[in-house]
Amino acid sequence: MLSPRSGDVTEGRLRAGDPMGVYVHFPFCSVRCPYCDFAVDTRGEIPHDEYADAVAVEIAARAAWFDGGGPLVSIYFGGGTPGLWRPDSLGRVLEAARETFGRVAASALEITVEVNPGEVDTARLAALRDCGVNRLSIGVQALEDRLLVTLGRNHTAAAALACLPAARAAGFDDVSVDLMFGVPGQSLDDWRRDVDAVLSLAPEHVSAYALTVERGTAFGALDRAGGLRRPDDDLVVQMFEAGRTALEAAGLAQYEVSSYARAGHRARHNRLYWSLTPYLGVGASASSFRPLDDGTAWRFANPRATDVYLRAARAGGGSPAVRQIERRRAADLENEALWLGLRTIDGVGRVAHRARHGVDPLAGREAAASRATAAGWLTVDEERLRLTSAGVLYADEVAAWFWS
Numbered sequence: 115m116l117s118p119r120s121g122d123v124t125e126g127r128l129r130a131g132d133p134m135g136v137y138v139h140f141p142f143c144s145v146r147c148p149y150c151d152f153a154v155d156t157r158g159e160i161p162h163d164e165y166a167d168a169v170a171v172e173i174a175a176r177a178a179w180f181d182g183g184g185p186l187v188s189i190y191f192g193g194g195t196p197g198l199w200r201p202d203s204l205g206r207v208l209e210a211a212r213e214t215f216g217r218v219a220a221s222a223l224e225i226t227v228e229v230n231p232g233e234v235d236t237a238r239l240a241a242l243r244d245c246g247v248n249r250l251s252i253g254v255q256a257l258e259d260r261l262l263v264t265l266g267r268n269h270t271a272a273a274a275l276a277c278l279p280a281a282r283a284a285g286f287d288d289v290s291v292d293l294m295f296g297v298p299g300q301s302l303d304d305w306r307r308d309v310d311a312v313l314s315l316a317p318e319h320v321s322a323y324a325l326t327v328e329r330g331t332a333f334g335a336l337d338r339a340g341g342l343r344r345p346d347d348d349l350v351v352q353m354f355e356a357g358r359t360a361l362e363a364a365g366l367a368q369y370e371v372s373s374y375a376r377a378g379h380r381a382r383h384n385r386l387y388w389s390l391t392p393y394l395g396v397g398a399s400a401s402s403f404r405p406l407d408d409g410t411a412w413r414f415a416n417p418r419a420t421d422v423y424l425r426a427a428r429a430g431g432g433s434p435a436v437r438q439i440e441r442r443r444a445a446d447l448e449n450e451a452l453w454l455g456l457r458t459i460d461g462v463g464r465v466a467h468r469a470r471h472g473v474d475p476l477a478g479r480e481a482a483a484s485r486a487t488a489a490g491w492l493t494v495d496e497e498r499l500r501l502t503s504a505g506v507l508y509a510d511e512v513a514a515w516f517w518s
């Protein structure tokens with residue numbers, strides 16, 4: 115019997131042949147945004163070196179868990195705000211990951227750092243570029259100052275607009291911008307203006323996502339008290355569609371529910387998550403995925419609080435005791451593959467799905483597929499199951515039908 119919350123995550127042999135990624139969580143932020151439920155630490159003094167030392171040692175300590183894996187293809191620095199990390203400290207961690215996983219040339223890797231406008235200048239961005247970072251993800255979110263205030267962001271629209279030219283000046287030719295719709299007080303016109311303004315900067319990639327209100331956040335409390343006036347669902351759908359139309363007209367093709375890219379600029383790191391390939395997550399709260407050759411997998415995460423992580427890393431010789439351990443059965447992974455695949459524009463390839471999971475994605479789901487097809491949300495042919503342009507909005511509903 116497999117226990118979902120315990121076990122030895124080092125057990126079993128890694129599925130061979132997959133590429134892999136490393137996710138590095140940097141928990142520090144200048145302020146906590148009221149909608150954010152990530153592991154965030156807003157202390158005044160960031161322990162740049164202590165944190166880099168802990169993460170570098172953790173990478174070395176955990177490498178054996180991913181023995182037999184394929185080449186490293188991506189290193190992603192997320193947070194928190196890794197743009198606040200002193201570039202020499204971040205660079206040390208980047209080197210540790212490359213060193214540990216086969217010294218892949220930095221140019222052969224996608225190496226992404228999330229940054230916030232107003233917190234990085236051209237000199238800092240150039241220093242990141244010099245370390246080998248070749249992709250930036252800029253947390254613009256909105257381009258109306260009053261909406262940025264609502265979102266608790268500590269930057270202005272002007273700073274957001276200046277960030278992408280600064281990235282270009284620093285030598286970045288692969289830049290993603292995060293934008294948010296469904297924000298309290300946001301009109302359809304506000305959203306259209308934001309999208310147009312971002313497009314005028316010609317990013318290679320845009321992540322456009324609807325604000326979600328999480329229970330444990332300040333927005334969650336405000337919402338429960340009736341104090342959060344959000345655009346209604348119809349308006350949010352209109353925003354999604356208006357954003358998609360404008361982004362696609364500008365050459366950024368939708369390739370996942372929230373993701374748009376110019377040709378050749380789809381995020382490789384996200385692809386690892388969507389295709390159930392292995393990744394090692396290091397740093398406070400970071401989660402990892404270790405698929406095994408028997409079709410099962412381990413998911414596990416580090417302690418969430420920074421000090422607990424640092425103490426645990428010291429006590430564990432660089433390998434803090436993991437928590438939230440889940441052993442995913444083969445059937446769980448097959449369901450996940452379907453759900454994740456349907457969220458992508460390429461959909462679920464039937465041959466690849468059968469090869470990995472041993473069953474056709476339609477098997478036992480014919481009625482659900484007919485229902486989704488009749489609704490105009492899904493197309494099915496011999497090669498793949500794919501959501502239609504209208505169906506992309508209802509990816510979760512379709513997946514729920516498949517599972518029920």
Ligand code: SF4
Pocket residue numbers: 142143144145146147150151152154193194195230253
């Ligand atoms: S900057 Fe990002 S990670 Fe930090 S609190 Fe705001 S949303 Fe969360």
